[in-house]
Every structure is written in structure tokens, then in C-alpha cells.
Amino acid sequence: MGSLGQLMLMRLRVLWRQPEVLFWTFVFPVATTLVLGLAFRNSALEPVRVAVADGPEAPALLARLQGVPELEARTLDVTEARRQLARGRVSLVLLPGSPNPEALVDPSQPEGRTARLLVSQALAATPDMPRLEAVKATPVSEPGNRYVDFLIPGLLGMSLMSSSLWALALPLVAMRGGKLLKRLAGTPMSRAHFFLAFLLARTVFAALEVAFFCAFARWLFDVPMFGNYLALLGVGLLGAMCFASLALLVSIRARSEESVGGLVNLVSMPMMFLSGVFFASENFPGWMQPFIRVLPLTALNDSLRSIMLEGTSVLTLGAPLAVLAVWTILPMVATLRWFRWV
Amino acid sequence: MTPPDELAIEVKGLVKRFGDVVAVDGIDLEIRRGECMGLLGPNGAGKTTTVEILEGLQEPTSGHVRLLGLDWKKDATKLRQRIGLTLQETRLVDQLTVEETVRMFASFYPRSLPIEELIGMVQLGEKRQARVGKLSGGQRQRLALALGLAGDPDLLFLDEPTTGLDPQSRRALWDVVAELKSRGRTVVLTTHYMDEAEVLCDRLVIIDRGRVMSRGTPQDIVASLGVEQVIELEAEPALDLERLRPLPAVVSAQRHADRVTLRVKELHVALPSVLREVEEAGGRLRHLSTRRPTLDDVFIGLTGRSLREGAEEKAA
Numbered sequence: 001m002g003s004l005g006q007l008m009l010m011r012l013r014v015l016w017r018q019p020e021v022l023f024w025t026f027v028f029p030v031a032t033t034l035v036l037g038l039a040f041r042n043s044a045l046e047p048v049r050v051a052v053a054d055g056p057e058a059p060a061l062l063a064r065l066q067g068v069p070e071l072e073a074r075t076l077d078v079t080e081a082r083r084q085l086a087r088g089r090v091s092l093v094l095l096p097g098s099p100n101p102e103a104l105v106d107p108s109q110p111e112g113r114t115a116r117l118l119v120s121q122a123l124a125a126t127p128d129m130p131r132l133e134a135v136k137a138t139p140v141s142e143p144g145n146r147y148v149d150f151l152i153p154g155l156l157g158m159s160l161m162s163s164s165l166w167a168l169a170l171p172l173v174a175m176r177g178g179k180l181l182k183r184l185a186g187t188p189m190s191r192a193h194f195f196l197a198f199l200l201a202r203t204v205f206a207a208l209e210v211a212f213f214c215a216f217a218r219w220l221f222d223v224p225m226f227g228n229y230l231a232l233l234g235v236g237l238l239g240a241m242c243f244a245s246l247a248l249l250v251s252i253r254a255r256s257e258e259s260v261g262g263l264v265n266l267v268s269m270p271m272m273f274l275s276g277v278f279f280a281s282e283n284f285p286g287w288m289q290p291f292i293r294v295l296p297l298t299a300l301n302d303s304l305r306s307i308m309l310e311g312t313s314v315l316t317l318g319a320p321l322a323v324l325a326v327w328t329i330l331p332m333v334a335t336l337r338w339f340r341w342v
Numbered sequence: 343m344t345p346p347d348e349l350a351i352e353v354k355g356l357v358k359r360f361g362d363v364v365a366v367d368g369i370d371l372e373i374r375r376g377e378c379m380g381l382l383g384p385n386g387a388g389k390t391t392t393v394e395i396l397e398g399l400q401e402p403t404s405g406h407v408r409l410l411g412l413d414w415k416k417d418a419t420k421l422r423q424r425i426g427l428t429l430q431e432t433r434l435v436d437q438l439t440v441e442e443t444v445r446m447f448a449s450f451y452p453r454s455l456p457i458e459e460l461i462g463m464v465q466l467g468e469k470r471q472a473r474v475g476k477l478s479g480g481q482r483q484r485l486a487l488a489l490g491l492a493g494d495p496d497l498l499f500l501d502e503p504t505t506g507l508d509p510q511s512r513r514a515l516w517d518v519v520a521e522l523k524s525r526g527r528t529v530v531l532t533t534h535y536m537d538e539a540e541v542l543c544d545r546l547v548i549i550d551r552g553r554v555m556s557r558g559t560p561q562d563i564v565a566s567l568g569v570e571q572v573i574e575l576e577a578e579p580a581l582d583l584e585r586l587r588p589l590p591a592v593v594s595a596q597r598h599a600d601r602v603t604l605r606v607k608e609l610h611v612a613l614p615s616v617l618r619e620v621e622e623a624g625g626r627l628r629h630l631s632t633r634r635p636t637l638d639d640v641f642i643g644l645t646g647r648s649l650r651e652g653a654e655e656k657a658a
Contacts, residue, residue: 003446003450009446014435014437180434185399186398187450188419188422188452
């Protein structure tokens with residue numbers, strides 16, 4: 001077997017023989033998804049909580065509000081009511097007054113608007129003119145458009161990113177600190193083979209990661225797959241290669257694991273928020289969008305998400321795949337040029 | 343003058359600066375094919391820097407280096423195929439076994455020795471399936487030597503190969519070097535140990551502060567000291583060095599703690615006058631011994647410092 005094969009075997013053996021690596025690769029993403037899936041599970045909407053400040057007219061107002069099923073109203077002392085509004089425990093405080101009661105809402109609280117509409121509707125209604133249920137509402141929580149469906153492809157992308165970065169950057173820097181890189185530089189080993197072995201061994205694990213993600217998303221969360229599994233795997237592997245290549249780049253100079261850890265965080269943290277893992281990147285202002293579009297994690301997440309949830313063909317994903325390819329090749333070239341062996 | 347084609351290594355005017363620090367300050371070397379050359383010197387003398395420049399791991403600031411008639415600038419790949427090396431300390435991959443590690447290194451060379459033979463040469467046959475992380479320090483150093491030999495090198499560099507080794511591993515390593523020499527391979531080693539240098543090396547270069555202090559065979563170097571015997575003595579009260587130095591046949595006098603070391607030409611001339619000096623000072627002799635000078639005496643004579651001081655600091 002040639003040197004590329006031997007170097008790949010070295011990487012695979014190191015990964016297999018370290019149980020903690022397997023733990024971080026497989027247990028961590030499931031745990032994250034479980035926790036986030038529970039926190040953001042789609043259930044029937046909770047009623048909006050409002051408070052009526054204590055006073056002579058309070059019981060009458062309370063009675064009218066209690067007629068609305070979407071509202072949960074109770075009477076509180078004025079000071080206490082204001083305190084609960086400030087804490088977000090109630091969305092609206094109704095101060096009895098004549099001729100009309102006054103509503104206090106917190107403008108930063110999204111439920112406040114709903115509460116005001118519901119309360120004014122309840123107060124406007126009279127016994128002889130009952131509240132109109134003008135529009136019949138049907139709750140939508142089909143697989144494919146729940147939060148967990150949005151989350152799973154993003155988490156897969158994030159997981160491929162962080163395992164690629166950490167699984168390459170740490171051992172490379174440790175090899176530099178332990179002078180193994182210097183020792184290898186004294187052999188006729190092909191340096192391109194060395195880096196390629198890291199990338200290829202990484203894709204073997206990334207393939208397991210993608211398969212594992214698909215399996216638990218399907219069985220634990222009933223996340224549908226509208227696209228092609230092979231396309232998803234291919235895009236996942238390209239993403240893993242891309243971040244593995246970035247991991248080579250962050251390790252070109254660093255001597256200590258602490259300093260490379262800082263660099264890995266510097267690379268991955270912004271993308272974790274900007275690139276649509278937990279919420280859509282469209283939430284950021286328009287002037288940031290061109291920048292966000294060219295981030296490798298955005299390209300990976302958008303591709304994974306559209307294959308999984310929209311059944312997009314890989315052929316129409318040219319732009320994001322090109323972004324990934326560029327982020328794979330440029331760091332690789334820079335690494336071959338500037339990597340510090342001694 | 344040795345014809346150039348018989349030279350394994352030819353170095354002229356080698357200089358290496360790190361910022362303001364001059365690590366190597368104009369070294370010339372000529373190492374013949376098939377010989378074992380020892381570089382001696384205390385820590386920080388510039389041995390490792392010199393060797394790493396020869397190994398192609400560092401670039402010289404200036405100077406001319408040729409190995410096996412080749413140049414690092416033009417023939418780096420060819421040279422890497424023909425040299426082998428061990429570094430002072432290499433942390434190999436703990437999760438791999440001995441055999442897997444040797445196999446990986448062997449795969450880098452176009453003509454490598456068989457895995458079995460390499461493992462056998464350093465007597466790690468029983469540890470073949472052991473993980474590198476579980477090996478003792480001596481076993482790791484032997485493994486490092488096997489990796490240095492993987493490409494069946496014409497030229498082998500060993501940087502302090504036996505520092506911190508148990509006596510058994512040291513012997514095993516010496517045997518391998520002797521075997522290589524018998525097969526006409528060239529070996530360059532750095533060491534702190536005088537006995538190692540005297541046993542293994544055909545010729546020595548003593549380096550201090552980046553310069554060559556002395557060179558030649560171990561015997562020549564010791565002879566160049568102009569000293570036939572060394573007297574070591576302890577007396578109460580302590581002897582005055584200034585009174586010992588002018589005595590007949592005494593070349594140099596030094597004190598280390600209570601012990602006085604005198605390097606002398608004719609023992610039969612020096613000893614009586616030294617004893618008389620002790621008696622006249624009204625002292626009592628607590629220790630007296632004589633021995634033949636060693637390389638360490640040469641080193642102290644050249645630099646005023648012991649070679650071993652460096653090694654002991656390192657071990658501490």
C-alpha cells in the first residue's frame with residue numbers, strides 16, 4: 001500500500017481508537033437536537049396572559065375577558081401587575097378607568113399586540129352582539145414545516161463544520177508541538193498526500209455522520225426527506241472536505257492547542273449564528289446578506305435544507321456548491337504553501 | 343585533502359542566526375563516507391542547529407552545505423530518500439502500534455527495508471502489536487531509530503540518541519550503529535556522553551558557542567591536551583590553587599566543590615611536589631587518585647566548563 005493509504009489508515013485508526021471522538025461525533029448532535037426539539041416543539045398556542053389592575057370595576061372587566069378562550073385573565077394589585085408586565089409574565093395590564101380602561105403593553109414583547117387586539121375585541125363585544133369568529137383557524141404542524149424540520153439540516157451542517165475543524169486542527173497542532181511534523185518533514189513523504197489523507201479520512205467519518213443524522217431525524221423526529229439521499233450525502237461530504245480544508249488553514253502556524261482552539265472558534269462561531277443553523281439567516285439586515293451568502297456554512301446549510309425539505313435537485317445547487325468548492329481549494333493551496341513543518 | 347567524491351558531508355562557513363542570536367558561527371565540516379562522526383558540546387552549543395541544517399529541516403543564514411554530492415536547494419526529494427534521522431524527542435502517534443508506525447514510515451521511501459527486519463534490528467519484536475502510547479522511554483527511542491532506518495539510508499543522523507536511556511537500550515543502540523558502520527553507512531551523531539563518543543565515533547568535532555573548538559580522532563583530541571595524567575585530590579584545609587599551578591609538570595588546576603583536579607604531564611614529577619605542598623600547608627589528605635585524561639578533560643581544558651553540566655541540567 002502506498003503512502004497515501006498508510007497515512008489514511010493512520011487517521012482512521014486514530015479516530016476509531018479514541019472513544020471520545022466517536023462520542024462527540026454521534027452523541028452530541030443527537031443530544032443537541034433532542035434538547036432544542038423539546039424547547040421548540042410545536043404545540044397548540046398557549047393562551048395570552050393579561051392582568052386587570054385591582055379596583056371597583058375590576059370584577060366586571062375580568063368577567064368580560066374571561067369569555068375569550070385565547071385569553072387568560074386575572075386580577076392583580078397595580079404594582080404587582082406592572083412588575084409582571086416588566087418580567088414578561090403577562091402581556092398586557094388593563095387599568096380600569098372611565099370612560100374607557102387603559103391598556104399597558106410592552107412594545108418589545110410580540111405577544112403584546114395580540115393581547116391588545118384580543119382585549120379590545122372582548123371589551124367591544126356586547127351580550128347581544130357576540131364576538132365574531134370571522135375566520136376559522138386550522139393549526140398546521142405537518143412534518144416538513146415544523147421548527148425541528150428547519151433545525152435538523154442546520155444542525156447537520158453545524159456538526160459537520162465543528163467536527164471537521166476540531167478533528168483536524170487539534171491533532172495537527174499536537175503533531176507540531178510533539179515534533180512529529182518536523183520528523184515527517186525529514187522523510188520523502190509527499191506533503192500533498194499527508195493533507196489529502198486528513199481530508200479523505202475525514203470524509204469517511206462525515207459519511208457516517210450524515211447517515212446517522214438522517215436515521216435519527218427520521219426515526220426520532222419524523223423529519224421527512226423530500227430529496228435524494230445520495231445528493232444529501234454528496235453535499236455533506238463536500239461540506240466536510242471544505243471545513244477540513246479550513247481546519248488545515250487555521251493550523252498552518254499555531255503551536256499550542258489553546259491558540260488553535262481560539263482560531264477554530266473565531267472561524268466557526270460567527271457562522272453558527274449567521275449561517276442559518278437555529279434561525280433563518282434572512283433575519284439579518286439586507287446589507288449583510290451578500291456577505292452571509294458566501295460563507296461556507298450558509299452554502300452548506302441552504303443546500304442540505306433545500307434537498308431535505310424541498311427535494312431540490314443537486315443540479316440546481318450550482319451556486320452554493322461553487323462556494324463550497326472555492327472554500328475547499330483556496331485554503332488547501334494556502335496550506336501547501338505556508339504550512340509550518342518545523 | 344580528501345577527494346570530494348569520498349565525502350558524505352561537506353560544510354563550509356556555516357552560519358545560522360536567529361535574530362540577534364548567532365547559533366552557528368562559521369562551522370566547517372568534512373565527513374567521509376562510512377565514518378561515524380560525533381558532534382560534542384554542551385547544550386546551546388549549536389549542535390542541534392547544525393545537524394538540522396544538514397538534515398534539511400532548517401535553512402542556513404549563509405554557508406555551503408553538500409550531502410552525498412547533492413544540494414538541499416536542488417535535490418531535496420532525492421536527499422530525503424537517502425538520509426535517515428532521529429530528532430532529540432519525537433512524540434509519535436500514541437494510538438498506532440509499533441508495526442503500524444514502522445509500516446507507515448517505510449511507505450514514504452522508494453526502497454525501504456522489510457518491516458520485520460527494522461523491528462528486529464531495534465529488538466522490538468515482542469512489542470510489535472503494542473500501542474506506541476504504552477511503550478517505555480527506551481522502547482520509544484528504539485522505535486524512533488527503526489523509523490530513521492526505514493529508508494535504508496546512506497547517511498544517518500542521530501541527535502542525542504541515548505540521552506535518558508537505560509543501559510540496555512543504550513547498548514542496543516550502539517550495536518545498531520556499529521552494524522551500520524560495518525555496512526559502510528555514514529553516521530553523524532550528537533552526544534553529551536564521552537564514553538559513547540569514544541566507543542562509536544571515528545572522529546569528533548567539539549563545538550561550543552557555535553564554533554569548532556577541536557577536531558580529530560578521540561585519541562588525537564585527548565593527546566592534543568598535552569596532558570598524560572589527571573590527579574584528583576581533596577585536602578583539609580582546602581588547597582590554594584594559586585600555589586599548585588606553578589608546580590613542575592602541572593598544566594592546569596581547577597576546583598569543583600572540595601575536589602581539586604590537576605592535569606599534569608609527568609606524574610612522577612608532579613605528584614611529589616603536590617604532596618609536599620599539602621604537607622607544607624599543614625593539611626591532611628582526604629582523597630587522592632590519578633587517571634588517564636578523558637574527552638571531558640579536553641572539554642574543560644577548552645572551555646572551562648564540563649560537558650556533562652549541560653546534560654545534568656537537562657535531566658534535572
